[in-house]
Amino acid sequence: MTDAPLLSVRGLNAWYGESHALHGVDLEVFQGETVTLLGRNGVGKTTTLRAIMGLIRKRTGEISFDGKDLMRMPLHHTARAGLGYVPEERGIFATLTVDENLLLPPVVAPGGMSVEEIFDLFPNLKERRNSQGTKLSGGEQQMLAIARMLRTGVKMLLLDEPTEGLAPVIVQRIGELLATLKRRGMTILLVEQNFRFASRIADRFYLMEHGKVMAGFPAGELSDRTEQLHEVLGV
Amino acid sequence: MTMIFGIPVQAFLGQLLVGLINGSFYAMLSLGLAIIFGLLRVINFAHGAQYMLGAFVGYLLLVHLGIGYWPALIIAPIIVGIFGIVIERLALSKLYDIDPLYGLLFTFGLALVIEGVFRYYYGVSGNPYSVPALLAGGTNLGFMFLPNYRGWVVVASLAVCLGTWFAIEKTRLGAYLRAATENPRLVQAFGVNVPLLLTLTYGLGSALAGLAGILAAPVYQVSPLMGSNLIIVVFAVVVVGGMGSIMGAIVTGYMLGLAEGLTKVFYPEASSIVIFVIMAIVLLVRPAGLFGKDA
Numbered sequence: 001m002t003d004a005p006l007l008s009v010r011g012l013n014a015w016y017g018e019s020h021a022l023h024g025v026d027l028e029v030f031q032g033e034t035v036t037l038l039g040r041n042g043v044g045k046t047t048t049l050r051a052i053m054g055l056i057r058k059r060t061g062e063i064s065f066d067g068k069d070l071m072r073m074p075l076h077h078t079a080r081a082g083l084g085y086v087p088e089e090r091g092i093f094a095t096l097t098v099d100e101n102l103l104l105p106p107v108v109a110p111g112g113m114s115v116e117e118i119f120d121l122f123p124n125l126k127e128r129r130n131s132q133g134t135k136l137s138g139g140e141q142q143m144l145a146i147a148r149m150l151r152t153g154v155k156m157l158l159l160d161e162p163t164e165g166l167a168p169v170i171v172q173r174i175g176e177l178l179a180t181l182k183r184r185g186m187t188i189l190l191v192e193q194n195f196r197f198a199s200r201i202a203d204r205f206y207l208m209e210h211g212k213v214m215a216g217f218p219a220g221e222l223s224d225r226t227e228q229l230h231e232v233l234g235v
Numbered sequence: 236m237t238m239i240f241g242i243p244v245q246a247f248l249g250q251l252l253v254g255l256i257n258g259s260f261y262a263m264l265s266l267g268l269a270i271i272f273g274l275l276r277v278i279n280f281a282h283g284a285q286y287m288l289g290a291f292v293g294y295l296l297l298v299h300l301g302i303g304y305w306p307a308l309i310i311a312p313i314i315v316g317i318f319g320i321v322i323e324r325l326a327l328s329k330l331y332d333i334d335p336l337y338g339l340l341f342t343f344g345l346a347l348v349i350e351g352v353f354r355y356y357y358g359v360s361g362n363p364y365s366v367p368a369l370l371a372g373g374t375n376l377g378f379m380f381l382p383n384y385r386g387w388v389v390v391a392s393l394a395v396c397l398g399t400w401f402a403i404e405k406t407r408l409g410a411y412l413r414a415a416t417e418n419p420r421l422v423q424a425f426g427v428n429v430p431l432l433l434t435l436t437y438g439l440g441s442a443l444a445g446l447a448g449i450l451a452a453p454v455y456q457v458s459p460l461m462g463s464n465l466i467i468v469v470f471a472v473v474v475v476g477g478m479g480s481i482m483g484a485i486v487t488g489y490m491l492g493l494a495e496g497l498t499k500v501f502y503p504e505a506s507s508i509v510i511f512v513i514m515a516i517v518l519l520v521r522p523a524g525l526f527g528k529d530a
Contacts, residue, residue, distance in 0.1 A: 053424055079426030091421045095413040103407070104414055105425035152426070 004067075006031045006156060006187050007052070012061035014044075014051040021047045023211040024061070029156070034178065034188040036198040039208035040233060045191040046088055048208070049158045052189075053085045054078045066155060080108045084149035088160040088191075092133040092141045098125055101133040102148045112153035121177070122147050139170035146177065156187040163194045175201055195233065207232055242500050248379045250496040256385050256454065258492020259392035260447055262485045264469040265476060266396055267443035269484035270403070272473075273416045274436045277327060277338035283466030284346040285441045287459060289315050289448025291353060294364050294457040304367035304453070312446040319441025323434045331433075346463070353459035361456030388450055395446065396485045403481055412436065471514040477527020487525060 005028035014022040022044050029035045037045045051059045054075045063070040068081050079085070084105070093101055102118065102125070119126035122143050128136060136144060142162055149157055162178075163171040171194065178188060178201050192198040198205070199222055207215045209232060217225060240247075264282060271279045292314050293307040302310070322345065330337045366384040373382040403409040415422045415429055423429040448462075455461055468491075476487030491510050499506040517525060 055420055055424055074430075075420070075423045076426055076428045076430075079424060085421075085424050087421065091418060093414045093417050095417060096410055100410045100414075104410060104422070106427060108426050 005029060006066055007189065008062070008064050009048075009052065010062040012048070012051055012063065013059060014047055014056050015058040016047075016056070017058075021211055022051060022059075025051075025208075025211070025213055027206050027213055027216070029187060029189050031155075032182070032185055032187055033203045034182055034190065034201055035204045035206065036190045036192050036202040037206050037208055038192070038195065038198065038229070038233060041193075043208045044211040045208055046160055047211075049085070049160050049189070049191060053083060053158060055085075079105065079152070079154065082109060082153075082155035084152060084154035084157045086145045086149060086157060086159045086162065088164065090141045090145040092136070092144055094132060094134040096133050097129065098131050098133055098136065098144060099129045101144055102129075102151065105148055105152045107152050109153035109155070113150045115151065118147050118150055121150075121180070139166050139173070142166065142170075142174065143177070146174075150181075156189065157181070159188060159190045161191055161193060163192065163197050171197055195229070240501070245379050247500050250500045251493065252379070252381065252385060252496070253499070254493040254496020255389055255489070256492070257495060258489040259389050260451055260465065260488075261469055261472045261492050262396050262488025263392050263443055263447040263450075264465065265472045265484040265488045266399060266481065267440040267447075268469065268473050269476070269478065269481055270399075270412075270443075271437055271440035272478050273481075274412060274419075275327070275331070275338070275433055276335050277330075277342065277437075278335075279437075279440065280339060280343035280466075281322075281346040281349070282342075282440075282444050282469070283462030283464075284349040285315050285319065285444035285462070286448040286451070286465065287353065287462035288318065288349065289445030290364070290452040290457045290461060291357075291448075291459075292445065293449040293452050294362055297364070304449075305369075307449055308446070311449040312442040315445025315448070316438040316442030320434055320438040322441075323437040327437065328430065328433065346466075350459050350463060357459055359458065359460055361458040361461075364452040364457050366453045384453055388454060391450060392447075395443070396488075399443070400481055400485060468510055471510050473524075474514050475510075475517045475525060477524025480524070480526040483524065483526025 007029040009025055009027045012022055012025040013020070025044070025048050037048060039045050047056065050056045052063055052070065054070060054073060059071070065081055065083060070078060070081065073081065093104070096104065102115070124140055125144055125147060128140070133144065134141070146157070146159070146162065162174050166174070175197060182188065182201070190198065190202065199219070202219055204216065204218050205222070206213045207229070214232070215228070264286060268279055268282055271277060289311045292311040293304070296302040296307050296310060326341060327338060330341060370384040370387050373380050374386070403412055411422065411427055411432060415427070415432055419429050451461070472487050472491050473484060475491060476483035491513065494513065495506055495509055498509040
């Protein structure tokens with residue numbers, strides 16, 4: 001862990017049209033960390049990822065990544081700064097084959113995986129490389145959504161609910177995948193409703209409520225905070 | 236004389252050829268419209284004017300600079316494409332975030348302005364543009380006489396349509412285009428310069444119209460109104476084929492050209508409305524178009 005965070009967000013506000021969705025989000029993610037945003041539906045977790053990525057343009061505050069100011073960048077420069085985005089709806093393109101989906105995001109920096117390495121990691125995708133992207137199962141689509149970011153050489157992944165709607169055995173595989181990526185030095189900011197899944201892979205947590213970060217704590221404090229989490233998350 | 240369904244075979248094939256020629260232009264123009272609509276969500280009413288511009292650029296190059304057909308075949312689409320790029324940058328790109336109706340109104344107004352300017356300077360009568368020497372004359376196929384230039388138009392338009400289809404469906408750049416048609420924001424978030432892609436796509440669509448225009452110059456003559464006469468039919472073709480489907484636009488273009496030609500043989504009185512009758516039926520039975528995806 002270096003001194004300066006890889007991603008630093010200060011006082012982030014964001015709006016959907018007239019609706020004020022984020023009310024001053026503060027968070028930091030250090031190189032190599034896996035950090036999870038927890039919170040109930042509608043507290044602004046997805047919005048936070050979308051605002052960092054630049055998909056929401058109506059935003060104020062400070063976002064710096066790897067020493068670069070993301071606030072002033074056009075949307076297509078965010079990925080080039082080193083951020084990879086895996087949306088909640090997965091964003092697999094129906095008019096593209098699996099191969100084309102995988103090769104779609106441009107390589108932004110050296111150090112990404114080769115297509116062979118990716119297929120070693122995801123043998124299912126290799127078998128179906130000529131299928132239409134959306135003909136894959138939900139789990140395979142999620143794998144593809146993550147896999148296509150690994151080619152690009154991004155430094156950090158923003159993952160929005162990668163386990164949503166998936167069978168337990170697939171959830172376990174995604175957990176193993178994220179652990180593998182972490183070992184390779186990938187930095188990950190994760191939004192997750194599946195608390196048990198998140199608790200196994202995250203180094204730190206942020207707890208969100210009403211468009212703000214209410215608390216941040218390391219994985220070690222999880223057991224001490226069970227009561228607070230139950231109250232805030234309603235689990 | 237040999238007869239088919241009570242019609243002399245030569246008249247039958249002759250009209251089929253006319254239908255195929257018209258179909259070639261319908262296909263090229265509706266292809267450009269489909270590409271532009273797919274990505275930009277703009278119904279490009281200036282498409283007919285851009286087609287006319289292509290023909291006029293060829294004509295003016297010949298009259299003022301003595302530049303002949305073959306160089307014009309390259310230069311005219313490039314000039315019309317650059318014109319499209321400038322229009323997209325200066326105006327259309329400012330309209331993406333508001334109601335799509337504004338894009339339609341803007342391109343409609345633009346078409347009126349372009350046509351008005353050319354009418355002012357060149358009148359409404361057609362200016363002849365002669366067939367290049369290489370393609371002058373015709374070939375006797377035994378069963379009919381084929382003017383060489385018309386044969387060339389069919390071959391060239393097929394090559395352009397299939398080449399464009401291939402570029403969109405089978406190449407890396409085409410994959411960007413297809414993906415951006417589905418979800419432009421996500422493709423941009425992946426680091427693709429989508430605003431540039433939109434600009435180039437409008438330029439490409441305009442250039443296709445310009446190319447159709449210069450190909451049409453020796454067939455239909457060069458007149459300021461040549462585009463507005465054709466574009467109404469082309470919009471009907473697009474409605475029948477289904478907005479945004481590339482192969483649908485191409486196939487429907489040729490099909491309706493042939494349908495028009497056949498109608499001229501069997502019931503000439505209906506030939507100018509047959510495409511619109513087909514459009515009305517398709518709208519009733521399958522509103523998304525023959526090749527369109529149901530919304």
